[in-house]
Amino acid sequence: DTEVTQTPKHLVMGMTNKKSLKCEQHMGHRAMYWYKQKAKKPPELMFVYSYEKLSINESVPSRFSPECPNSSLLNLHLHALQPEDSALYLCASSPDRERVREQYFGPGTRLTVT
Amino acid sequence: AQKITQTQPGMFVQEKEAVTLDCTYDTSDPSYGLFWYKQPSSGEMIFLIYQGSYDQQNATEGRYSLNFQKARKSANLVISASQLGDSAMYFCAMRDDFGNEKLTFGTGTRLTIIP
Numbered sequence: 001d002t003e004v005t006q007t008p009k010h011l012v013m014g015m016t017n018k019k020s021l022k023c024e025q026h027m028g029h030r031a032m033y034w035y036k037q038k039a040k041k042p043p044e045l046m047f048v049y050s051y052e053k054l055s056i057n058e059s060v061p062s063r064f065s066p067e068c069p070n071s072s073l074l075n076l077h078l079h080a081l082q083p084e085d086s087a088l089y090l091c092a093s094s095p096d097r098e099r100v101r102e103q104y105f106g107p108g109t110r111l112t113v114t
Numbered sequence: 115a116q117k118i119t120q121t122q123p124g125m126f127v128q129e130k131e132a133v134t135l136d137c138t139y140d141t142s143d144p145s146y147g148l149f150w151y152k153q154p155s156s157g158e159m160i161f162l163i164y165q166g167s168y169d170q171q172n173a174t175e176g177r178y179s180l181n182f183q184k185a186r187k188s189a190n191l192v193i194s195a196s197q198l199g200d201s202a203m204y205f206c207a208m209r210d211d212f213g214n215e216k217l218t219f220g221t222g223t224r225l226t227i228i229p
Binding site: 040041042043044045048056088090092100101103104105106107108110 | 147149151156157158159160161164205207209216217219220221222
């Protein structure tokens, strides 16, 4: 099973809402990633977790809060977002930080902030 | 700092023809890896092919091959016998090999296969 699943597929939220994005993999991978992709742009790395510990935060605003409760699960908690945060949010995993070559992506969550 | 350049924002190719997507890169690191990903309209990033900077031969994966010219710092993707399902966005990406898990992506090329 080489699948990374993400829920929900689509999310519309107001600027005062609190919501969470969920990502799951059962490949035994120990590195997990969040990317943000604006329309017609390449993905931009947001966070990297390695062995359930946050190893990279690419200066992401605090209204985005990642969480890795176990090795299979990665959440992104959203609070007080802005319309410019509307984007496709991609989750990915790899066996570990070194083996980026074997990085698998999920289908993404399309987020719209109104 | 690493930089990836894809100069073709869009390409239209007749079905069954071969297509070359351009990618040039810039890095001062001696050891690095180059990737190509396909992103259909559904959004998922699909890994296509990988080339290590010290690999002696150009990488191939089925209909995909990577034309790696190290001196020119180019890593073009060649798709042979294109199919309608190849219509998608294609991203070239790079990472250095010094324990840096960050991928640097190019701006992408939108490929449309014409029947």
